[in-house]
Amino acid sequence: MNRFAKLFAALDQTTKTNAKVTALAGYFRDAPDDDKLWTIALLSGRRPRRTVTTTSLREWAAEAARIPLWLFEECYPIVGDLAETIALILPPATRTSDRSLTHWITEIRALAARDEPARKAAILDAWDQLGSTERFLFNKLITGGFRIGVSQKLMTRALAQATGHDEAALAHRLMGDWTPDRTSFHALVEADDPAAELSRPYPFYLAYQLDTAPEDLGPVTDWLAEHKWDGIRGQLVLRGGQHFVWSRGEDLMTDRFPELAAAVDFVPPGTVIDGEILAWKDASPLSFSALQKRIGRKTVPKKLLAEAPVILKAYDLLEWQGEDLRATPLAARRTLLENLIEGLPNTAPIRLSPALDAANWRHLAQARAKSRALGAEGLMLKRKDSAYQIGRKKGDWWKWKVDPLSVDAVMIYAQQGHGRRANLFTDFTFAVWDAGNLVPFTKAYSGLTDAEFRQITQWVRKNTIDRYGPVRAVTPTYVFEIHFEGIQASPRHKSGIALRFPRIARWRHDKPIQEANTLQDLREILASYG
Amino acid sequence: MAVLSVTPEGIYCEAGGFHIDPWRPVDRALITHGHADHARPGHRRYLCTGPAAPVIRHRLGQIDLDTMRYGEERRIDGATVSFHPAGHVPGSAQIRVAVSGEVWVVSGDYKLEPDGLCEPFEPVQADTFITECTFGLPVFTWTPQAEVAQDINRWWADTVAAGRTPILGAYSLGKAQRILTMLDAAIGPILTHGAIENTNEVLRAQGIALPATIRVTPDTDPKRHPGAVVLAPPSALGSAWANRFGATSTAFASGWMRLRGVRRRRAADRGFVISDHADWPGLNAAIRETGAERVLVTHGYTAQFRRWLETQGYDAQEVETEFEGESLETAEPDSAA
Ligand SMILES: [Zn+2]
Ligand SMILES: [Zn+2]
Numbered sequence: 051m052n053r054f055a056k057l058f059a060a061l062d063q064t065t066k067t068n069a070k071v072t073a074l075a076g077y078f079r080d081a082p083d084d085d086k087l088w089t090i091a092l093l094s095g096r097r098p099r100r101t102v103t104t105t106s107l108r109e110w111a112a113e114a115a116r117i118p119l120w121l122f123e124e125c126y127p128i129v130g131d132l133a134e135t136i137a138l139i140l141p142p143a144t145r146t147s148d149r150s151l152t153h154w155i156t157e158i159r160a161l162a163a164r165d166e167p168a169r170k171a172a173i174l175d176a177w178d179q180l181g182s183t184e185r186f187l188f189n190k191l192i193t194g195g196f197r198i199g200v201s202q203k204l205m206t207r208a209l210a211q212a213t214g215h216d217e218a219a220l221a222h223r224l225m226g227d228w229t230p231d232r233t234s235f236h237a238l239v240e241a242d243d244p245a246a247e248l249s250r251p252y253p254f255y256l257a258y259q260l261d262t263a264p265e266d267l268g269p270v271t272d273w274l275a276e277h278k279w280d281g282i283r284g285q286l287v288l289r290g291g292q293h294f295v296w297s298r299g300e301d302l303m304t305d306r307f308p309e310l311a312a313a314v315d316f317v318p319p320g321t322v323i324d325g326e327i328l329a330w331k332d333a334s335p336l337s338f339s340a341l342q343k344r345i346g347r348k349t350v351p352k353k354l355l356a357e358a359p360v361i362l363k364a365y366d367l368l369e370w371q372g373e374d375l376r377a378t379p380l381a382a383r384r385t386l387l388e389n390l391i392e393g394l395p396n397t398a399p400i401r402l403s404p405a406l407d408a409a410n411w412r413h414l415a416q417a418r419a420k421s422r423a424l425g426a427e428g429l430m431l432k433r434k435d436s437a438y439q440i441g442r443k444k445g446d447w448w449k450w451k452v453d454p455l456s457v458d459a460v461m462i463y464a465q466q467g468h469g470r471r472a473n474l475f476t477d478f479t480f481a482v483w484d485a486g487n488l489v490p491f492t493k494a495y496s497g498l499t500d501a502e503f504r505q506i507t508q509w510v511r512k513n514t515i516d517r518y519g520p521v522r523a524v525t526p527t528y529v530f531e532i533h534f535e536g537i538q539a540s541p542r543h544k545s546g547i548a549l550r551f552p553r554i555a556r557w558r559h560d561k562p563i564q565e566a567n568t569l570q571d572l573r574e575i576l577a578s579y580g
Numbered sequence: 581m582a583v584l585s586v587t588p589e590g591i592y593c594e595a596g597g598f599h600i601d602p603w604r605p606v607d608r609a610l611i612t613h614g615h616a617d618h619a620r621p622g623h624r625r626y627l628c629t630g631p632a633a634p635v636i637r638h639r640l641g642q643i644d645l646d647t648m649r650y651g652e653e654r655r656i657d658g659a660t661v662s663f664h665p666a667g668h669v670p671g672s673a674q675i676r677v678a679v680s681g682e683v684w685v686v687s688g689d690y691k692l693e694p695d696g697l698c699e700p701f702e703p704v705q706a707d708t709f710i711t712e713c714t715f716g717l718p719v720f721t722w723t724p725q726a727e728v729a730q731d732i733n734r735w736w737a738d739t740v741a742a743g744r745t746p747i748l749g750a751y752s753l754g755k756a757q758r759i760l761t762m763l764d765a766a767i768g769p770i771l772t773h774g775a776i777e778n779t780n781e782v783l784r785a786q787g788i789a790l791p792a793t794i795r796v797t798p799d800t801d802p803k804r805h806p807g808a809v810v811l812a813p814p815s816a817l818g819s820a821w822a823n824r825f826g827a828t829s830t831a832f833a834s835g836w837m838r839l840r841g842v843r844r845r846r847a848a849d850r851g852f853v854i855s856d857h858a859d860w861p862g863l864n865a866a867i868r869e870t871g872a873e874r875v876l877v878t879h880g881y882t883a884q885f886r887r888w889l890e891t892q893g894y895d896a897q898e899v900e901t902e903f904e905g906e907s908l909e910t911a912e913p914d915s916a917a
Pocket of ligand 2 (some may be wrong): 615617618689903904905906
């Protein structure tokens with residue numbers, strides 16, 4: 051664990067990409083194969099199954115630290131991370147240990163078969179022989195969520211440096227449905243394995259938000275424009291008579307969307323399609339909330355299948371007749387995709403995401419303005435001669451989203467932030483007017499500068515009128531412009547509505563609270579876009 | 581009648597007709613130390629310890645300032661006051677106020693670990709103790725200064741070896757001088773930002789020993805000081821001022837660096853956990869040693885700390901003040917004046 055802790059510290063102590071790659075590559079050169087495999091697994095979001103509940107961890111940690119549980123619970127939101135909170139409050143270890151990362155992971159997994167007192171004894175024993183960084187990592191292995199500022203891309207680059215393998219080939223190898231139990235470092239990184247190849251998706255190509263005027267992109271004829279659909283990005287992989295559905299986060303979603311199984315009947319093996327999974331009825335998408343009901347489900351009840359059936363809105367063809375097409379220009383890939391989909395019957399669960407015809411950028415701007423009415427979030431602009439690249443790259447693919455929906459609201463509650471902003475008031479509740487009362491309707495976080503957060507923090511301290519635990523009610527004084535991407539009816543909320551992706555756009559110093567919007571205004575937005 | 585109460589101007593002693601660290605202009609202000617949230621301009625008369633006076637004069641200019649020795653007692657109308665070392669920055673004090681046999685102590689800012697720079701904290705018996713609790717949660721425990729000194733010096737040496745210039749952000753009064761005493765001058769020279777060097781000059785003039793430093797001026801050529809470490813206020817990190825040093829490794833020294841999330845927000849390469857405020861064990865020990873039955877908590881995690889003190893059998897209350905604790909932000913608390 052010491053080696054892994056040193057790697058973690060080195061990664062955590064720098065903001066420079068090159069230094070991170072160097073540290074990781076050094077680790078991949080020296081560490082034992084088992085540890086390397088687990089490190090790749092952890093950094094690509096694969097972690098051991100949880101064998102101890104977080105409730106037990108909290109209780110044992112508070113007990114070891116001799117503090118009441120409520121005080122532990124007060125610390126957690128301020129630290130912002132459970133594993134770290136535990137590591138920080140525990141008394142110093144009395145012993146040391148030089149056991150490996152793989153040893154501790156094995157130990158943690160073995161707890162599954164043991165009873166609660168044995169688990170507790172094992173955890174306390176581990177805490178008592180690990181240094182502070184190692185303790186934090188040990189806790190992370192149990193609780194999951196390794197986010198240490200290393201993207202999969204960066205890890206892959208380091209692995210390529212350390213092994214001498216091609217980076218793109220490695221990225222492809224690391225995709226898919228592997229776990230450290232069912233493979234080895236050699237099999238994953240070095241050996242040829244046709245079975246693993248079968249299900250493997252391609253690394254997704256991701257677009258940036260357009261940050262210039264579209265005219266700056268050059269002639270409109272160089273670009274393919276289509277709607278930006280508001281669903282789940284997915285790859286449909288058809289090989290060897292089977293089908294696999296992958297999310298952008300590399301979750302295998304095949305069983306969640308059984309409708310897509312029918313693709314095997316119509317599309318030949320050796321095909322990989324990139325597109326958006328949408329809840330779809332007749333000729334148009336259902337709202338995102340319909341799709342949301344499907345997301346959390348591993349198996350889907352019949353009623354839900356009928357209520358919110360899904361399709362794949364296809365926009366790119368990455369493999370055809372077993373051949374990797376990613377280097378082929380987009381225009382040629384599109385032609386193949388269009389031919390493929392044209393030949394499908396209406397019952398097939400795949401539809402084409404149509405290209406928008408436009409003689410000039412003004413036409414596209416008009417199409418963008420209307421896209422919300424079609425259930426889309428704006429447009430996608432893709433350069434016709436572009437290859438299908440890996441990860442987020444600037445230049446060839448752009449998101450050109452519609453302007454967000456907007457409302458002016460009054461801040462009425464404030465709460466201190468977590469982690470990064472532990473000492474500032476950053477979490478606010480906003481209200482709109484309804485018959486002379488301020489009705490809370492949303493919380494919103496990001497969007498202000500650090501200087502504004504400091505200013506509001508000082509103001510909140512002096513203008514608190516009531517306290518409910520960590521929440522402070524403040525004198526209604528300030529109006530903020532809140533942006534959001536969607537709205538839906540919600541009987542659970544007092545206001546009767548819920549917003550999608552609300553955030554603070556700006557502080558309206560110029561507006562008195564009387565000029566904030568009303569609940570009726572929100573209901574009208576709901577009627578138009580809900 | 582309470583010995584002290586909180587008024588819109590600040591902590592007030594009615595029997596003595598004075599305020600302690602007031603945040604609005606008053607007739608008579610007793611000042612615990614020179615940080616800007618405690619020593620503010622605009623009062624008619626000031627009273628502080630002898631060693632706190634030079635910095636306060638430096639910052640506030642022409643003021644009517646009287647001083648007392650640590651432990652000396654003085655009668656102000658119906659109250660008896662004295663100043664006692666708080667271990668926070670040079671000259672910093674806790675202020676003891678006795679009225680008709682009842683003793684209240686205002687902690688100001690304080691820490692328990694002797695730092696080799698300022699007068700070490702001394703516990704004072706009190707009936708009521710008004711304490712800061714900037715770091716009043718059990719996640720805040722400091723490592724001994726000697727260990728942090730090793731980490732800082734290793735970072736300095738490693739950074740120089742990697743061909744970069746180390747720049748360390750620290751507040752110009754207190755933290756910066758404390759770090760100066762921790763640096764290993766065998767590694768290389770120490771360059772200082774003007775804001776820090778101004779404070780250094782004031783402290784040296786009053787007889788406080790600090791290692792040799794070189795002030796960075798517009799003419800300073802970093803190449804002429806190979807192997808140097810640079811000490812600067814946090815606001816200078818990542819600013820145009822820092823550009824002259826070329827490739828750098830930045831670090832920030834603060835108690836908040838104990839939290840990984842905060843370290844990452846600062847976007848410095850390194851965070852060293854070092855604070856001039858008491859950590860959790862320090863706060864608890866200080867309160868215990870006063871023997872106070874009643875504890876008033878202010879600036880920091882007051883709600884949580886008050887509840888904790890209640891479980892420990894104290895009569896504990898929160899008081900709202902305008903002190904700022906250890907600021908994390910680029911505007912440091914001592915730059916306002
Ligand atoms: Zn202070
Ligand atoms: Zn203070």
